[in-house]
Amino acid sequence: MSAARLEEFRGKIRSELDSVVDFWLRHSHDKVHGGFFTCLGRDGTVYDELKYVWLQGRQVWMYCRLYRTVPRFHTAEILEAAKAGGEFLRKFARLSNGGGEDGGDRQWKCAFCLTRDGRVVKVQRTIFSECFYVLALDELSRVTGDQDMQLEAQQMMEKLIFWVREDPSGLGRPQLPGDTPTNSMAVPMMLLCLVQQLSEGQGPEVAAEQYRDLGSWCVEQILQHVQRDGTAILENVSLKGAELPGCQGRLQNPGHALEAGWFLLQFAGEDEELQKTAVDKFVELPYKRGWDGEHGGLFYFLDVDGRCPTQLEWSMKLWWPHCEAMVAFLMAYSRTRRPQLLERFSEVFQYTFSHFPDAGDGEWFGYLTQEGKVALDFKGGPFKGFFHVPRCLYMCEQLLDELLLPSDGP
Numbered sequence: 001m002s003a004a005r006l007e008e009f010r011g012k013i014r015s016e017l018d019s020v021v022d023f024w025l026r027h028s029h030d031k032v033h034g035g036f037f038t039c040l041g042r043d044g045t046v047y048d049e050l051k052y053v054w055l056q057g058r059q060v061w062m063y064c065r066l067y068r069t070v071p072r073f074h075t076a077e078i079l080e081a082a083k084a085g086g087e088f089l090r091k092f093a094r095l096s097n098g099g100g101e102d103g104g105d106r107q108w109k110c111a112f113c114l115t116r117d118g119r120v121v122k123v124q125r126t127i128f129s130e131c132f133y134v135l136a137l138d139e140l141s142r143v144t145g146d147q148d149m150q151l152e153a154q155q156m157m158e159k160l161i162f163w164v165r166e167d168p169s170g171l172g173r174p175q176l177p178g179d180t181p182t183n184s185m186a187v188p189m190m191l192l193c194l195v196q197q198l199s200e201g202q203g204p205e206v207a208a209e210q211y212r213d214l215g216s217w218c219v220e221q222i223l224q225h226v227q228r229d230g231t232a233i234l235e236n237v238s239l240k241g242a243e244l245p246g247c248q249g250r251l252q253n254p255g256h257a258l259e260a261g262w263f264l265l266q267f268a269g270e271d272e273e274l275q276k277t278a279v280d281k282f283v284e285l286p287y288k289r290g291w292d293g294e295h296g297g298l299f300y301f302l303d304v305d306g307r308c309p310t311q312l313e314w315s316m317k318l319w320w321p322h323c324e325a326m327v328a329f330l331m332a333y334s335r336t337r338r339p340q341l342l343e344r345f346s347e348v349f350q351y352t353f354s355h356f357p358d359a360g361d362g363e364w365f366g367y368l369t370q371e372g373k374v375a376l377d378f379k380g381g382p383f384k385g386f387f388h389v390p391r392c393l394y395m396c397e398q399l400l401d402e403l404l405l406p407s408d409g410p
Contacts, residue, residue, distance in 0.1 A: 254290025255321025
């Protein structure tokens with residue numbers, strides 16, 4: 001594929017990133033209470049004022065990453081919004097033990113959903129609110145130089161490691177007699193993401209001392225999801241890496257597998273064996289299984305035995321798997337220079353850019369029918385915020401910048 005074609009990709013991606021950032025800058029900031037509105041209609045109108053901690057943390061991280069690494073986004077508006085989002089998180093996201101005007105001592109457990117002014121609405125018995133809290137505080141501390149914030153991120157990370165590897169009781173999730181302990185791919189994936197975030201820029205010695213064991217454990221847990229003699233990635237396996245019975249055990253999530261693929265590629269470094277596994281098993285394989293040959297696009301869920309998945313939305317085409325596929329294929333190509341990986345990127349790019357972006361009001365639709373028609377026209381909701389789309393566009397722009405650098409050869 002010619003350099004001109006890569007330039008074309010980069011131009012469209014760069015322009016789209018600018019448009020997406022502008023949409024959220026204009027519509028999502030709560031200038032009264034801080035933090036961000038994420039339930040945004042097609043034109044950016046706020047249709048619900050609830051604030052979801054996952055999305056608050058993700059938006060802080062995304063703003064800070066853009067501010068810190070992309071010169072054109074190094075603006076006072078983005079920095080102040082990130083600070084306001086971080087302040088809202090630190091003030092309200094962590095649960096209180098009660099007592100006193102300020103609610104008493106703070107727990108490490110975070111809420112899932114808050115009112116506009118920060119009162120707790122819902123708590124989940126998972127680690128993901130806490131994960132995005134860590135992601136936000138670590139990146140914001142890198143922008144502001146706030147050492148207390150960095151320490152809090154590291155302390156929260158230690159609590160996460162304890163909950164996952166030692167004692168999950170702090171999540172409020174008792175072991176029920178009929179429940180089978182499960183290795184869900186989302187958990188080691190998210191921890192691996194945090195390992196890379198917290199280790200960034202510290203140098204290999206520091207990273208090795210703090211997180212090498214955890215990173216290796218995460219990789220081991222993720223690789224357990226390669227099942228059926230290497231022909232399928234299953235979303236859930238047993239704690240010993242065996243296939244589980246029933247619908248849960250047969251579930252495939254192509255988008256998650258592709259995201260795991262580029263996480264593994266980032267972590268692999270010079271490890272050629274892990275790099276090959278990441279590309280062959282977590283990038284190419286889920287694409288082959290998950291791509292809709294009739295209508296194009298990636299299915300949301302699949303059953304490994306070809307049965308109908310029980311998730312009602314299984315056949316829909318969602319924004320985030322396509323974002324992960326674009327990053328995964330472009331990163332895989334940048335590491336291997338295998339032409340077919342760039343062709344796959346081109347195929348995903350063409351489908352994504354012809355179906356998800358809204359040329360009229362900006363940003364992307366998130367939920368399409370199997371045939372590719374818009375099913376839900378809002379731009380943000382409880383799970384779609386300022387994260388997957390801008391992260392994809394940002395990372396693809398960075399990768400294309402590297403690919404288009406002048407050659408050192410004659």
